[in-house]
Amino acid sequence: MTFNITDISTDIANVAARATDTALPDMNFMPTGVADYDRRCGGIAPRELILVAGRPGMGASSFSLGIARSVAFHERAAQPVAIVGPDVSGPKLARLILAAESNQSISSIRDGRVCDEAKPPLEDAVARITSGAPVLLLDPTQPTPSAIRAQ
Numbered sequence: 001m002t003f004n005i006t007d008i009s010t011d012i013a014n015v016a017a018r019a020t021d022t023a024l025p026d027m028n029f030m031p032t033g034v035a036d037y038d039r040r041c042g043g044i045a046p047r048e049l050i051l052v053a054g055r056p057g058m059g060a061s062s063f064s065l066g067i068a069r070s071v072a073f074h075e076r077a078a079q080p081v082a083i084v085g086p087d088v089s090g091p092k093l094a095r096l097i098l099a100a101e102s103n104q105s106i107s108s109i110r111d112g113r114v115c116d117e118a119k120p121p122l123e124d125a126v127a128r129i130t131s132g133a134p135v136l137l138l139d140p141t142q143p144t145p146s147a148i149r150a151q
Contacts (some may be wrong), residue, residue: 030079034063044071046079048138061085065096073132075099082136091136101125 003054027044037043044050051069054060068081083093099106101126114122 032067033074034067062096065100066092067098068135069100071133072135073128080133080136082138084138090137093135096124097129097135098122102131103144 019032029045031038031043044067050064052064052067063149064083064085068083071079072081095106095109098104099109102109102118102122104114104118104122108118109122
């Protein structure tokens with residue numbers, strides 16, 4: 001379907017009016033933890049679907065996990081997060097989240113080499129994670145919107 005600019009001129013005027021109305025209520029956008037994105041886009045709206053794709057080794061999983069952690073564990077009203085990825089298993093996801101939240105290396109967690117002084121931050125991270133919103137790992141063979149909604 002093709003639109004002429006005059007077809008959407010009313011919509012444009014309404015959007016412009018809302019953009020300058022300082023009396024509007026908070027739209028409940030959640031920060032992603034990515035400062036540039038949040039500054040430009042205002043964060044993400046509840047129930048918004050974000051798709052991140054990249055070639056292997058380019059950081060798409062790490063980037064996605066950073067947003068998931070911010071939304072699930074750190075924001076004023078933690079929200080459930082679903083992750084679908086062909087290279088992310090449950091144990092790997094748990095190690096990645098725990099390492100990032102506790103500021104520990106993934107290898108020290110994976111290999112059981114967390115030193116005594118790192119145990120309190122690790123315990124704090126576990127408490128933060130377990131009291132936050134759920135992070136769901138979905139089957140990458142069924143990433144259809146209806147399958148995601150069903151979970």
